[in-house]
Structure formats: structure tokens, C-alpha cells
Amino acid sequence: MAISPQTHVVLCWHMHQPHYRDALDGDYRLPWVYLHAIKDYADMVAHLEAFPKARVVVNFAPVLLEQLDDYGEQMRGWIRDEIPMRDPLLNLVAGATPIPPEPELRADIITACQRAFAPTMINRYAPFRELLDFALQQYIDGDLDTLRISYLSTQFFVDLLVWYHLAWLGTSVKQQDERVVRLMSRKNNFTRIDQTLLMEVMAEVVESIIPRYQALMEAGQIELSMTPYGHPIIPLMIDFDSMKEALPDAPMPRSESYPGGLERCRWHMERGREVFKEHFGVYPKGVWLSEGAVSSAALKLLDEYNVEWTASGEGVWRGSCDASKLAAPLLEYKKALYRKTEHPPYNCRLFFRDDGLSDLIGFQYKDWGASDAAGDFCRHLETISGFFSKEEGDRVITVILDGENAWEYYPDNAHHFLQALYAKLTTHPTLTMATFSDLTKSDDPATEVTMPVLKAGSWVYGTFSTWIGDRDKNAAWDLLVEAKNCYDRVVQAGSLPDDKLARATEQLAVCEGSDWFWWFGDQNPSDSVRDFDQLFRRHLVRLYQLLEKIPPQNLKNPVSHGGGDAENAGTMRRNQ
Numbered sequence: 001m002a003i004s005p006q007t008h009v010v011l012c013w014h015m016h017q018p019h020y021r022d023a024l025d026g027d028y029r030l031p032w033v034y035l036h037a038i039k040d041y042a043d044m045v046a047h048l049e050a051f052p053k054a055r056v057v058v059n060f061a062p063v064l065l066e067q068l069d070d071y072g073e074q075m076r077g078w079i080r081d082e083i084p085m086r087d088p089l090l091n092l093v094a095g096a097t098p099i100p101p102e103p104e105l106r107a108d109i110i111t112a113c114q115r116a117f118a119p120t121m122i123n124r125y126a127p128f129r130e131l132l133d134f135a136l137q138q139y140i141d142g143d144l145d146t147l148r149i150s151y152l153s154t155q156f157f158v159d160l161l162v163w164y165h166l167a168w169l170g171t172s173v174k175q176q177d178e179r180v181v182r183l184m185s186r187k188n189n190f191t192r193i194d195q196t197l198l199m200e201v202m203a204e205v206v207e208s209i210i211p212r213y214q215a216l217m218e219a220g221q222i223e224l225s226m227t228p229y230g231h232p233i234i235p236l237m238i239d240f241d242s243m244k245e246a247l248p249d250a251p252m253p254r255s256e257s258y259p260g261g262l263e264r265c266r267w268h269m270e271r272g273r274e275v276f277k278e279h280f281g282v283y284p285k286g287v288w289l290s291e292g293a294v295s296s297a298a299l300k301l302l303d304e305y306n307v308e309w310t311a312s313g314e315g316v317w318r319g320s321c322d323a324s325k326l327a328a329p330l331l332e333y334k335k336a337l338y339r340k341t342e343h344p345p346y347n348c349r350l351f352f353r354d355d356g357l358s359d360l361i362g363f364q365y366k367d368w369g370a371s372d373a374a375g376d377f378c379r380h381l382e383t384i385s386g387f388f389s390k391e392e393g394d395r396v397i398t399v400i401l402d403g404e405n406a407w408e409y410y411p412d413n414a415h416h417f418l419q420a421l422y423a424k425l426t427t428h429p430t431l432t433m434a435t436f437s438d439l440t441k442s443d444d445p446a447t448e449v450t451m452p453v454l455k456a457g458s459w460v461y462g463t464f465s466t467w468i469g470d471r472d473k474n475a476a477w478d479l480l481v482e483a484k485n486c487y488d489r490v491v492q493a494g495s496l497p498d499d500k501l502a503r504a505t506e507q508l509a510v511c512e513g514s515d516w517f518w519w520f521g522d523q524n525p526s527d528s529v530r531d532f533d534q535l536f537r538r539h540l541v542r543l544y545q546l547l548e549k550i551p552p553q554n555l556k557n558p559v560s561h562g563g564g565d566a567e568n569a570g571t572m573r574r575n576q
Helices: 032-050 062-081 088-094 103-112 126-136 146-151 154-168 171-176 178-184 192-218 234-238 240-245 261-280 296-304 314-324 328-338 355-367 370-386 411-426 436-440 471-493 498-511 515-519 526-546
Strands: 007-015 057-060 223-226 309-312 340-342 349-352 395-402 431-433 448-450
Touching: 007 032, 007 370, 007 436, 032 062, 032 154, 032 171, 032 192, 032 411, 057 062, 062 088, 062 192, 062 261, 088 154, 088 192, 103 126, 103 146, 103 154, 126 154, 154 178, 154 192, 171 178, 171 411, 178 192, 192 223, 192 261, 223 261, 223 436, 234 240, 234 261, 234 296, 261 296, 261 498, 296 309, 309 436, 314 328, 314 349, 314 355, 328 395, 349 395, 349 436, 355 370, 355 395, 370 395, 370 411, 370 431, 411 431, 471 498, 471 515, 471 526, 498 526, 515 526
Parallel strands: 007 057, 007 395, 007 431, 057 223, 309 349, 340 448
Antiparallel strands: 340 349
16 A cells, blocks of 8 residues: 655754853853753753654754853852852852942943843843833933942842843743742842852753753654854855855955865864764764855765765755756745755755745744744645645655744743644644654655755855855954964974864864854944954964964954844844
8 A cells, every 4th residue: 555645844943052151261251052041942842842742853063062061060060169150140140249339340230131132031021121121220311320320239230130030041941940930929139049049940951951852862752963063164164165156256255265174174073973972972863064054065074974964045955956957847836945855976965944934933923823823834834735746755844943043032932832833743634743864764766856066055045145255254264264374384383282282173163163254244233243253353362372372463453343233133044
């Protein structure tokens, strides 16, 4: 009896934060690793635990795994032995650092406690909103009144910090932890005991993240995959010219190429695989190359490590279809998009996300009722499935997006939407949730498309324009190339002991991350650009120090100033 073709739905959640720890003083400059851990990473695994039949892919950047470990250890060290942590905001909420008397430092606390989307994370908590409103009254025409802020009590800032962190806790934590319920029933006057209690909650959540995902992987419910260690843009590291495949007229950096880029990509792959195995006990079968950035050379690299699958965006798919001159029936209703793809002579299989569906979750459904949004999503899936005849075999609809950045804009951290979505997908009569590895096992030629030409690009616009090709981004690449040339000279000279060279090599990997280039340019908010600009340059300075070389003077100058008003604070890009 013939088996009816299936419509597989793959949801892939990408978990990533760059290296926020300042290499010069050891402090975390931005708190996003632990804040997203207590909110998004905790909630996302809780949804999966609540729906055992849900099958998804969760992708972790190794540099994030290491930072989660570090935060867990530091938070536990404070609770157990009162060892101050290396995150200024955490030290303040824990009481490890006293509330400063200086008006400017107090203003910094007020600024930090506004870093949340007000409609969903501040305004819904009346005590938090009242505290912030009162804090903002200490400004006159946007300028700080130093006398007013000096009169605010220490207790005021303790209450503000506690409420900020309560607001950041995931909905699953707020629902399930009685300690949080007790804390949130208070309006103000939090005590040192309350601060310790909050720290215990947050430490437990952070420490539980990796074991909970590992348990679901070992139970066979989810697939875990990785990104190369420092989250570099692999095609650009291998060859700057890959940007020209989609942007032939964009200006190039002064440097013709990234020196030794292919070997650096191998280092990121090897180090990433080891970190992944240290945390999850196995090597990953799939690799989400940073930002879905692919090229033929990148697939060749993945074949070296027997990687079974990778994925990218619809823009890359379109460019590759045009270059490959695929037959018209494969392009009708975008049918080739919903197939596993091979790119001979390489063995690693490709999947391409449906940008429209992914962006609906990332940008649109936040304004919908949860049930309506989940129903609309499933209707889109059903419509796509209906384009195929029984003779055309199985199909796969791929949805990939950040696993942390969208939910802040939903009510209750998208709790109701994701619950409704998983409920509909796990009980749907014609849609089957799957992982990419599930689908690479099929040898049915009817379910696979051959793509003779793969156009290099990323999941953002199908190009590399987010990371290279304008003045500021190119200037950052030139700074990085200069540092890499210095590194190569030191390595060739053999002047560093092995332990220091190993530290310099890891520091170089941090500098090679994609996030610095993402933020440079005029489209992003100036405050965020400033933060990432300073951190990037300080990482480079530390690299020179480890190489025992004097950092160039131009590292004192900002690379970019920003000034734009990008959607979702610049953390995501829509492709529609």
C-alpha cells in the first residue's frame, strides 16, 4: 500500500548572543546573555516540555553556551560565597555593589532599567511603571537634574532594579515559581533577603537551560545544532569576493581578502564542535552557518566535517534558482523552496526558509490574538501543501528565526501564541513537525532538488550587505585584517608561549564574530552602535596586548555612530 506524501514543517529556533565580556577588564558590558536566558531560553524550552510531540530544531552558538556557563558559575559563586560577579547590573540587583551616590551613575541605572519594550514589559506592571515615571521626573527637558537624583533614596534604586529583573523573567518562570509570585505581589521596599531570593531564582534558571535542552535532545524530541564557534560570516572569511555575487557594485574593503580565512573557518568549526560536544555529549549533525550565510566554498568546508545539513534564506534560494535555470514546474508556487536541496558535488544538504512565514512570526503576529495568529499560520502551511500533487512526494516547509529577539514584542513573551502554535501543529491531521536530520534520511529522489549553482548570500536580503559593502562596515573589516596580519606575523616568529598564543587565538575568534559588522552603519540606533563599536575596538586592543604588540592609534576612534531607527531595535531584519 502506497504511503501518502507528507508535508513536513521544520521550526528552527536560533539562539545566539555575541561575546559581551570585555576582554580588557573582564566585565560584561551588556547583560543580554543572562536576561535572554531567564526569559527566552527558559520559556522556549518550557513550551517544548509542555508539548512532548513537538519536534523542532534548536541551534546554539558555542560562544553563547560558554557565556551561559560563565554566568551560572558567577551567580552561584555570589549566592554561595558572596564573590562579586563580573556584570555591573547583576551586582547591583544582587546587592553585591552598593547603589552609587554619584548622579551620573544613578542615571546609568535608570537608563539600564528602561532597556525593555515598554508596552509589553514595563507598562503592564504598575509598580515598575510608577518607579520609572518617577525616575524620569528627575530630568528637565531631557537633561539630568543632579540635585533631584541625589535626593532619591537607595531603596528607590533597589526597587527599580528588582522590578526590572522581575519583568525580564520568562512567563513560565512567573507561572511556576512561587518565590517569583511572592516577589511580584510586592510593590516596593524590597529587602536584601528579597534580592537574594531573586538571585537564587535567576541562577537556577540559567543553570537549568543547557541540561533541559539536552534532556529533550536525548529523548529524541528535538534536534540540537550549532553555529561555528565565534559566529563568523564564513563565506566572507573564505573570500571577500563572495559579496559580489549578490552585490557586484558595492564598495569593497581596502583589503583584498581576509588573510588565512579558510584556516580560520576550520578553527571556528573545530572549536565549535568541541564546545558543543562538551555541553551536549555529541557532535551536531547540522550546522546553521552564521546568519544563514552560504556559498559553494562554505558547503565544501561543511563536507570536511561530515555535516549532514545546513540552511539559508529565500533570497539565496531565488538567486540560486535563477543562476541554476531550474525547470519551470519547480518554480511554480515556489515548489523548489519546499524541497531538500543538493548542490553537487557536495554531500551537505540544503534547506531554505520561507521568509514570509518566518517574518510573520518575527514581526506581524505580535499584534494578533494568539489563536488567530496560530490559525493563520497553519492555514498558510495548508495552502502551500495544497500546491503539491500526490505524485510530487514529500515536501518540507522551513521556518527559521531568532529564538529570543521577537518575543519581547508579544504579550506575555509570546506564551499564548507559542502554546497555541504548538497545540495546532502537534494535532494537525495533515502537517507533520520534523527536524532537518529526520529529512536527510530520506533517499526518495522526488523529494530532492538539484541546484547546480549556489549563489553566495545570507538569510538577510539574500546578500551580505548587513556585514560588508558600506563605509563603516568596510572600515571594521580593515581593522580586523590589520590585526590578523599582526597575529600571523607573531605566529610565524614563534615568539609567544603556547598558552598565550592559545589565548590570542581565541581572542581573535571573538573579533571575527559577525555581530560587530551587523551593528555598524547608519540604520541602527546610535546607543546600540556605540556599545558594539566600543566593545569591538576593546576586543581588538586586547588581541594586540596578548600578541605583545602596541595597538594602533586608530583603535581609539569610533568606527560608526549609527543614528537610525531600525525595527525591533535593530536586533532582527525582515525580508518581506
